[in-house]
Amino acid sequence: MNRSQFAVSSLVVLSAAWTIAPASSAHEAADDHSNVTLVYDQALPNVPGKSMKAVLVEYEPGGSSPAHIHPASAFIYATVLEGAIRSQVNDGPIIVYEAGSSFSEFPGDRHGVSENASDTEPARLLAVFVVDSDETELTTDIEE
Numbered sequence: 001m002n003r004s005q006f007a008v009s010s011l012v013v014l015s016a017a018w019t020i021a022p023a024s025s026a027h028e029a030a031d032d033h034s035n036v037t038l039v040y041d042q043a044l045p046n047v048p049g050k051s052m053k054a055v056l057v058e059y060e061p062g063g064s065s066p067a068h069i070h071p072a073s074a075f076i077y078a079t080v081l082e083g084a085i086r087s088q089v090n091d092g093p094i095i096v097y098e099a100g101s102s103f104s105e106f107p108g109d110r111h112g113v114s115e116n117a118s119d120t121e122p123a124r125l126l127a128v129f130v131v132d133s134d135e136t137e138l139t140t141d142i143e144e
Helices: 003-022
Strands: 027-031 035-045 050-060 075-082 085-091 095-098 102-105 110-116 123-132
Touching: 003 102, 050 110, 085 102, 095 102
Parallel strands: none
Antiparallel strands: 027 035, 035 050, 050 123, 075 102, 075 123, 085 095, 085 110
């Protein structure tokens, strides 16, 4: 498989994964108002020791995730699939991202706010990580 075929097949799998993720068995509860599900895990054949992993984060109305960090090796691209997500990375401004908008987190970033911007509608976010392949914990809660 060449690079173009690999990239296209990865995007197809990720796109399909977010639509079926609620039925997935790889489920981790972030709290009683959000769910995090690993929907993709693929070693990168052209970057030894690195993998692409994706998680679907689902927020109930008013739901949130605790302040957290990700592995030091992680670069994250996130896109809002449904609803609106309120987010703050490091000491930056709190930003509301609507469905279809995206943002990135860099190695060492602190994600202080990650929550549904609505008290009445659900929200979903797909976060794609490029991370060391041996990383098993993609999120670590931190004290505020």
